[in-house]
Amino acid sequence: MDDQDILKLSGITKSFPGVLALSDVDFTLKTGEIHALMGENGAGKSTLIKVFTGVYKRDAGEIVYEGNRIEVHSPLHAQEMGISTVYQEVNLVHNLSVAENLFLGRQPMKSGRIAWKTINKAAVEILDQFDLHIDVRENLGNYPVAIQQMVAIARALELNSKILILDEPTSSLNIEEVEKLFEQMRRLKKEGQAIIFITHFIDQAFQISDRITVLRNGTYIGTYQTEAITKIDLISKLLGREYEKLVQVEAKKLEEEEKAAQEDAYIRTEQLGKRGSIEPFDIKVHKGEVVGCAGLLGSGRTELANLLFGIDSPDRGTVYIEGKAVKIANPRKAMKHGIALSPEDRKEQGIVQDMTVRENIILALQVRKGWFRNLSSKEQKEIADRYIKMLDIKTPSTEQVMKNLSGGNQQKVIIARWLASNPQFLILDEPTRGIDVGAKTEMQKLVVDLSKQNLAVLFISSEIEEISRCSNKVLVLHDREVVQTLYSEDINEQSIMHAIAERHAEDTDVE
Amino acid sequence: MSNKEMGAQTGEVRQAGARNINPVVWSALSLAVILLFNLIFTRGFFSITIKEGHLFGSLIDILKRASPTLLIALGMTLVIATKGIDISVGSVAAIAGSVAALVVRGGDITYLQETIHATVPLFPVFAFALLAAALCGLFNGFLVSFIGIQPIVATLILMITGRGVAVLLTGGYVLNFDHARFEFVGTGYLLGLPFPLILAVGVFVIVFGLTKLTPLGLLIQATGGNTTASRYSGVNTRVVQMLVYLISGLCSGIAGIIITSDVRSADANYMGLWLELNAILAVVIGGTAMTGGRFKLFGTIFGALIIQSLITTILTRGVQVQFTLIVKSLVVIFVILIQSERTREFFAKSRRKITSTG
Numbered sequence: 001m002d003d004q005d006i007l008k009l010s011g012i013t014k015s016f017p018g019v020l021a022l023s024d025v026d027f028t029l030k031t032g033e034i035h036a037l038m039g040e041n042g043a044g045k046s047t048l049i050k051v052f053t054g055v056y057k058r059d060a061g062e063i064v065y066e067g068n069r070i071e072v073h074s075p076l077h078a079q080e081m082g083i084s085t086v087y088q089e090v091n092l093v094h095n096l097s098v099a100e101n102l103f104l105g106r107q108p109m110k111s112g113r114i115a116w117k118t119i120n121k122a123a124v125e126i127l128d129q130f131d132l133h134i135d136v137r138e139n140l141g142n143y144p145v146a147i148q149q150m151v152a153i154a155r156a157l158e159l160n161s162k163i164l165i166l167d168e169p170t171s172s173l174n175i176e177e178v179e180k181l182f183e184q185m186r187r188l189k190k191e192g193q194a195i196i197f198i199t200h201f202i203d204q205a206f207q208i209s210d211r212i213t214v215l216r217n218g219t220y221i222g223t224y225q226t227e228a229i230t231k232i233d234l235i236s237k238l239l240g241r242e243y244e245k246l247v248q249v250e251a252k253k254l255e256e257e258e259k260a261a262q263e264d265a266y267i268r269t270e271q272l273g274k275r276g277s278i279e280p281f282d283i284k285v286h287k288g289e290v291v292g293c294a295g296l297l298g299s300g301r302t303e304l305a306n307l308l309f310g311i312d313s314p315d316r317g318t319v320y321i322e323g324k325a326v327k328i329a330n331p332r333k334a335m336k337h338g339i340a341l342s343p344e345d346r347k348e349q350g351i352v353q354d355m356t357v358r359e360n361i362i363l364a365l366q367v368r369k370g371w372f373r374n375l376s377s378k379e380q381k382e383i384a385d386r387y388i389k390m391l392d393i394k395t396p397s398t399e400q401v402m403k404n405l406s407g408g409n410q411q412k413v414i415i416a417r418w419l420a421s422n423p424q425f426l427i428l429d430e431p432t433r434g435i436d437v438g439a440k441t442e443m444q445k446l447v448v449d450l451s452k453q454n455l456a457v458l459f460i461s462s463e464i465e466e467i468s469r470c471s472n473k474v475l476v477l478h479d480r481e482v483v484q485t486l487y488s489e490d491i492n493e494q495s496i497m498h499a500i501a502e503r504h505a506e507d508t509d510v511e
Numbered sequence: 512m513s514n515k516e517m518g519a520q521t522g523e524v525r526q527a528g529a530r531n532i533n534p535v536v537w538s539a540l541s542l543a544v545i546l547l548f549n550l551i552f553t554r555g556f557f558s559i560t561i562k563e564g565h566l567f568g569s570l571i572d573i574l575k576r577a578s579p580t581l582l583i584a585l586g587m588t589l590v591i592a593t594k595g596i597d598i599s600v601g602s603v604a605a606i607a608g609s610v611a612a613l614v615v616r617g618g619d620i621t622y623l624q625e626t627i628h629a630t631v632p633l634f635p636v637f638a639f640a641l642l643a644a645a646l647c648g649l650f651n652g653f654l655v656s657f658i659g660i661q662p663i664v665a666t667l668i669l670m671i672t673g674r675g676v677a678v679l680l681t682g683g684y685v686l687n688f689d690h691a692r693f694e695f696v697g698t699g700y701l702l703g704l705p706f707p708l709i710l711a712v713g714v715f716v717i718v719f720g721l722t723k724l725t726p727l728g729l730l731i732q733a734t735g736g737n738t739t740a741s742r743y744s745g746v747n748t749r750v751v752q753m754l755v756y757l758i759s760g761l762c763s764g765i766a767g768i769i770i771t772s773d774v775r776s777a778d779a780n781y782m783g784l785w786l787e788l789n790a791i792l793a794v795v796i797g798g799t800a801m802t803g804g805r806f807k808l809f810g811t812i813f814g815a816l817i818i819q820s821l822i823t824t825i826l827t828r829g830v831q832v833q834f835t836l837i838v839k840s841l842v843v844i845f846v847i848l849i850q851s852e853r854t855r856e857f858f859a860k861s862r863r864k865i866t867s868t869g
Contacts, residue, residue: 309743311743331742331743331744331745332745332747334745335745341743343743348737348739348740349739349740349743350740350743351737351740352732352733352736352737352740352741352804353736353737354732354736354804354805355732355733355736355804355805359729359732359733362729363729363733363741363744363746364744364745366726366729366730367726367730367744367745367746367747368745369726370726371725371726371727372725374724374725374726375726417744
């Protein structure tokens with residue numbers, strides 16, 4: 001073991017009922033190091049953190065901290081040992097002042113009372129180190145997230161942390177705020193602080209970290225010196241496909257065909273966009289076509305879908321349905337135009353857990369029919385039965401409560417809900433996430449089948465392999481912008497990965 | 512398969528069976544227990560006599576007195592099903608009752624020693640009272656759905672100011688009156704049954720019909736079960752919320768009219784006071800969860816009847832007045848406990864332990 005290693009995890013394994021969340025994962029952290037922990041959704045980053053900060057109990061593996069094997073019993077215990085975590089959602093008290101938050105639970109007392117003067121003065125001094133000159137008596141909640149985050153970090157350090165864990169600290173910060181945070185991280189590093197930086201922003205990992213550890217699907221892929229790995233390599237590690245240096249793949253220009261096709265595209269957008277959400281984009285989806293939408297986490301995939309379905313309203317650009325300009329102000333309007341969205345977050349945005357499969361299936365159809373045309377329970381049952389059969393949904397009956405179904409079957413119910421309402425354009429945002437392999441293949445087959453039934457389909461996924469297999473056309477997103485469109489024979493995993501990576505290379509790279 | 516395994520298996524099945532029993536059944540059973548208690552210990556509790564073509568007796572009395580609570584609890588059930596709550600119902604009842612009394616008296620709010628003998632036509636009495644109640648409901652709905660205030664805070668506003676408005680309307684006096692046809696609403700009998708009961712049953716049929724014959728029931732459940740997912744499915748959750756608070760307002764209005772008619776006066780300070788708590792209790796005892804989603808209108812009937820039976824039982828048993836509230840709350844805790852899954856699981860487990868060791 002290296003003398004500098006402050007933390008060494010080896011063979012960490014953790015499973016939840018039915019899921020192996022971490023399998024034999026190693027991780028080391030040195031003093032005075034910023035170590036980026038990376039991986040796509042569900043890779044096991046948070047699980048790993050939670051295992052060694054005492055939130056979860058591990059099934060196997062060993063934690064060596066400052067040279068001793070340890071057991072961490074609870075988050076409080078972790079903190080007492082000097083392991084502090086600053087979560088994405090700042091876990092401080094919004095209704096208390098900045099100073100109170102800094103000293104919460106260890107307020108200096110003076111003759112039986114809290115010594116406010118001392119607290120406020122000390123708070124100012126602490127924040128001075130962070131170059132933060134704010135009124136410490138003001139409620140924390142009145143400051144922007146960036147400052148709250150800084151306060152959270154200051155508090156963590158005041159607790160004599162030896163290891164500071166920053167969980168996606170930059171996801172709600174703008175560029176200048178990120179730069180400020182990085183400045184502080186560099187300063188702390190110089191002072192010998194060990195920092196774990198969890199992020200999904202590749203550029204930021206390259207900007208600030210010394211080493212990068214990649215997890216994928218709960219397994220340990222490797223730890224790399226940041227200067228020794230290229231972005232392209234890193235992306236292929238994250239996504240799990242070896243990237244081969246290819247000759248530049250030029251998207252084929254199908255101008256003539258495209259012009260002809262433009263006439264009967266079911267939906268088309270012209271410079272549709274929303275500031276701070278997604279840059280203006282043009283997209284065209286024809287009936288009978290699957291348009292894939294690829295990009296890394298945070299690249300703007302979901303934002304694009306939300307604009308098309310009226311969850312978000314655009315601040316520029318136009319949507320055309322069958323050539324006519326329309327306004328999509330809310331999901332109901334979108335439904336009137338034949339648009340349907342199976343959302344990314346199945347549990348929060350998709351299913352109503354306590355309703356039956358039948359009720360979940362007929363919901364959108366009933367909404368379309370309006371208040372005065374009620375589906376009788378017989379009709380409801382018939383419709384539910386039809387789609388249960390058609391999509392092969394595994395449920396004992398139409399009256400089963402939704403939460404008892406597996407993830408894959410819940411996803412099918414949501415698709416059934418939309419098919420029952422007879423849409424023309426179906427947006428599927430990550431329909432295969434979190435479902436097992438068999439169900440995944442079924443879902444991919446379904447996507448293709450639906451397009452064959454003359455539906456226009458937008459298929460969003462973080463798995464490049466399934467996008468390349470199912471799509472007739474692929475939009476590649478990067479950094480909230482549609483950066484490339486790939487057509488028929490040019491679509492393969494390499495070309496998509498190349499399109500993502502190339503943009504990364506352009507951003508900073510000067511090799 | 513060994514005997515032990517068999518035992519464990521049937522235990523599983525029994526436990527699962529217990530868990531699937533509809534909470535409405537539990538509330539019906541609780542009501543039966545209270546009635547059974549009276550059958551054994553209260554003499555004449557079940558006797559029903561006919562006087563002048565009307566039915567009389569403790570049971571009839573319970574049904575009549577439960578009517579205002581039941582009416583309000585019906586509206587409350589729908590509100591709670593959308594994950595909301597309406598604590599302004601008592602004040603809305605007071606407003607509606609005051610408006611009704613005011614119209615009966617022809618707008619006269621001066622305090623009079625003698626009772627006014629009024630002969631105003633009934634239609635405007637109901638129309639104005641219900642209009643006031645409907646406006647109250649819409650106000651609540653607006654605050655919750657469009658402004659986005661938490662339901663308990665939004666309706667707290669009307670709970671407090673509503674009573675103030677009612678006092679303002681009545682000029683702070685107890686408005687008494689004498690109006691034979693209006694009094695029928697609270698004290699009359701139809702087909703031998705108390706009219707408030709018939710009114711409550713009528714409203715129940717309408718509300719039940721609305722939730723079954725229109726999409727309202729489905730949309731309420733969806734909105735309460737998962738508001739975000741409902742919006743993503745095109746449900747106009749704001750309209751749904753407006754509607755349930757409107758219905759709750761109207762139900763409270765009818766209850767207010769009944770109360771006013773029953774006592775032949777409107778006392779804005781006390782009319783419908785604490786009614787919201789009884790109504791919420793009735794909903795919860797009836798098996799509708801405060802967390803929203805599924806709702807049990809039939810359960811609410813049992814809930815309202817349980818509460819009224821309790822009150823009547825306590826009174827007829829001669830429990831000293833200072834203990835009545837405590838006895839009432841003990842029974843309520845008991846009813847809620849037997850409905851809870853965890854309690855039943857606990858008992859199922861201990862039963863299995865006993866069978867396996869014995």
